[in-house]
Amino acid sequence: MPQPVQPRSRVRAHAPAAAVSGDRRGEVTGEAAARGFRYTATGIGKAFSGAPVLRDVSLILEPGEIHTLLGENGAGKSTLLKILAGVYQPDSGELVLGDERLPVLTPRTAQQRGIYLVPQEPTLMRHLSVVENLFLGILPRGRLPFSVGWREMRRAAAGYLERVGLNVEAETPAEALSIAQAQLLECARALAHRCDVLFFDEPTSPLTDHEADVLFETIRALREQRYTLAFISHRLDEVLEISDRITVLRDGALVATQERASADRAGMVRAMVGRELAAAQPRPRRMPTGPAVLRVTGLTLEPHFANVDLEVRSGEVVGLAGLVGSGRTEIAEAIFGVRKPTAGRVVLDGKQFDRRSPRACIDAGLVYLSEDRGRHGIFAEVDLARNVTSGILPRLPRRAGLLQIGAEHGLAAEAVRRTNVRAASLASRIKTLSGGNQQRALLARWLLADPKVAILDEPTRGVDIGAKAEIYEIVAGLAAAGLATIVISSEIEELTQLCDRVFVAYEGRIVGRLSGAEITAGRLGSLVVGAEVR
Amino acid sequence: MTLGSSHRLAAIFRSRGGRGSSLDRGWVLALAAILVAEILYFSLTVQGFFAGGSGLLSLTEQFLDIGTLALGLSFVIFAGEIDLSVGAIASLTGIVMAELWKAGLEIWLAVAAAIAISALIGAVNGLIIALFRTNSLLVTLATQFIITSTATALGGGSPPFGFPQSLLSYAGTGTLGPVPAQLIVFAVLAVVVVVIVDRSRFGRALVLAGYNRDAARYTGIDVSRTVVGAFVLSGFFAGIAGIMISAFYNAARDDIGLSLLLPAVTVVVLGGVDIFGGRGRVAGVVVATFVLGFVTEGLLVGGHGSLTATMVTGIVLLLCLVLKLQIDRHEGVSLGAELRRRLGDLFPSSVARSER
């Protein structure tokens, strides 16, 4: 029977010591089990910058059950989990843990209530030891005042590490751990913090099969101990292997919740991707002939990707599909000269193009719209005009060596008009623009470079519906005018709508090449999750 | 699309002044107002401060070396770095020039050679920082002492003095009518800096790199080369400042390096340039030179010691930073918010996060 949540206080620093006595026999004791809370979410809604990400989602997480959230990129799974863990705050809806209705959560208060999110990328203190990371914030007291109880800590740590199957010395610095070990450490941390509800955000993406198995062992053990567990994954086989209950999200809405027993692979894929395509017309597919403007062969950069071949012709829109972590951005960055591949060739316009840097690429007509708009794209505090012209500094109009600001503004104005950026003026700081307008401004930037090939990485991420449609139009228009475009996207619908051909990447390899009528949501859906590999 | 039509379009969107937001402009205007106010104040309250317009102008000679240093330092700070060695470079340049002249080189050749060397030192700073991707604070802290030692060693306890008149009149205490030669030099340099920062490719790359180094890379900007360029300019201007100082005192001085750094940094920060890079206007640095300069002079003429003046400079620096922090927070800018978020408030991130 779920208990009401006890407020956490710092006094609980003694708690690990108490747990130790039970664990000394190395056996799972009642003390080590969770209190078995049911976590209920009702009517959760969330929108970012006007774009809805979750719509009225309700689900129940039962203790002693592994509940998996499934869905495409952009379906809202990660957002939902983060809301449940207090990282985001929902716009609407309510959360109930056990019997208690939860107030607005922050990561800290969620942790105090016993909710722990194991993030996709481990967030450990690199220089501190495993033990210290385990007990960060709740270092047990030693005998003297103010001191740290190292011995107790180590003993308790040994217990927790054993429970998760992490076989490292307690004093190992966290930076020496592999990603797999770091994740297990995060699990152990959750246990050390006496959490009863554990979430895992795509934990297996960076792991090998064997490491994933180890993680599953641990998760299963936790299930036996009545922890409330939720798990995000893309790998259908995994999901079928480990889940007790599966919830499928699509486009921010809950599509299905089923018990494992009644779920099958085909059904899941259908639930994930099958939908009526929106009223928007897919772009008529073209099969341009002629030589490839950009041809990439054998591009390799371990451990991100290997042996990548792709080519794109003038007037074509080629998609690069795949899950997050499949290496697509790294491939693009290697083509654009931001990363140096260890092998492979790039031929642009028939000429071999080896010593690549962003400048060289832009000057040669190859541009890249980066995935991380905030970090690699916009200059947030800078006005729109200078953002737009920043890609073509060498080509800005000059007289006697001095930049002609008036003419520069003219160029910017024209580019901004072509991409329909809505802003108060060219002097507005770009951060005051909406996501969609920022993205259009970045497109304007690359248009000014008069490119032959454009690689657009997640061009509609964080963009509202209206702007999305416009961006699709812009892409279509550019292709019609002869631009060779590579669109990297995690949204299957986007790819089916825009692309003439699609390459599918999975764990750094190209596992599929579809063209024309072959490009269907179903086919893409199964290729990106690696269902057709092995 | 013809040029004509684009100009018309631009006219709809154009905003005069180009760089920066209204906040930056407001800051400069506020500085100008403070300048006027303080000149009035000191003229009225401090005996001997105001000696006619020409008196005021000649007072500026006391701090134009700092201003020159600050102008050069701005390049580095715009790029998001810092150069603690500017004072030392100024000091060394004066000594090098003096020694070269003493060794027989014609004075202006010695000047040119010394300034070239200071630019070279700046290049070395920049290269170490760019190539080894290290902290500019640390590197310039270290090179500052190496350079100071070199200056002291070269100067040998009694640095040369008694330079030819041409140097003194063009770079030292000479005047053109009521206007000191140094002021003319400073004005020319200020214009040059404005032109470089606002109207050159290099300046644009510099500022963009200061705002967002990663985005700059993705835009094709060669950040390493830009950073090195910034340090070369910083060294170059420090060299000019050193010549100005030597000419003014009619003696090369190996002891002033350290004491120049703080006022120079204060002037840059006072001028509204963001210590993290990108934001700010050169005009601000120019006005700030006079604001701080006259405050210092007012104190000195009024009988307070030079170390009091230094203290006041330090207080000004701190007040400035705190003020900027407050203003930026109100504006929603992340200058202080970044730090504060880490230390205090934790509000939900409502920026469009990627969906995984």
Place this chain on the structure above:
Amino acid sequence: MPLVPVTEPRVRLDGAPLRAAPLRRFLLRREILLVLAMVAVALASGLHESAFLTRSNLSFVAADAAATAVLAVGQTIVLLTRGIDLSVAPILGLSAVVVGFLGQNHNLPLGIGVVVSLAVGLGLGVGNGFLIAVTGLPPIISTLGTLSVYGGLQFVVCNAWSPHTVVNIPNSYVNFGNDNAFNGLAWLVVIAAAITAVVAVVLRHTRFGRSLYAIGDDAEAAYRAGIRVRLVLFCAYAACGLLAGFAGLIYLVHTGSADSTTGTDTSVNLISIAAALIGGTTLTGGKGGVVGSALGAVFLSLALTAMVFAGIDPIWEPAGVGALILLAVVSDRRRGGTGSGALTRSAGGAA
């Protein structure tokens, strides 16, 4: 549940090779390397000039390093949090000057003098702590500002007393500065070593100490884990000031004089940072220790004295320190400790 051994890591988080054997690890510790380096320098110098290796010279070197060591220990506390304190020079100076004048003009007993020096240091450190932890200013610029303010204060203090410099401290002070505790080991050295040991224990065995490392590693994550970041930072700068104050006392009794430029004229700032860096503390925070910093101070003192013995003009002393720092910077690249630590916007590392 059965212990499932984890496989060999496919990708290590930081890309470096797995941990080497324990003995090798011990030998590669920065502190050991420093001791070896010091022995090497001493031997090399001794071969060149035998007077270097005399007991009196070596103990002079050690005593000389005492003030620097204490200073470096304080600086380390702050460096660990990814901060920096450029105002330690005038804190040392002010403390030396205040105690000096009180001793010279008012015959203040040494014991009270110690307390005064600590109070001065603490007060000034609290000023730094306030600006950085409460107001939120970036440490570099903030301490650059307090550097000048405190320096000015030092000048004012000197002017308030006459004569304007300290030259004649009481005998008790001088004795303390020069006497040996036992076996030729100066009191100053013993005290500096004791302070280092105490701080080392605090860093390793108290929650406050561990919080310093956590904040330096990732301030935001530390906050989320429940650590009171602001409070810890405030105390760190206060502690640094406290230690700098005591270092001022050591300086006073060791050299017997103090004036308005004490501290700022002897590149004390740089030396404290250099000692810490050489001792293994990084600018980016989260890594390092005070034992290394103290050893770094001794190493610097040794190296600089060796320079003098080798006939190099003492004018080049600061240059030597600067060169050593550059060497540490360049060779430390692999340790990743010299990135744009205190100067970047996101001073808390990626979360």
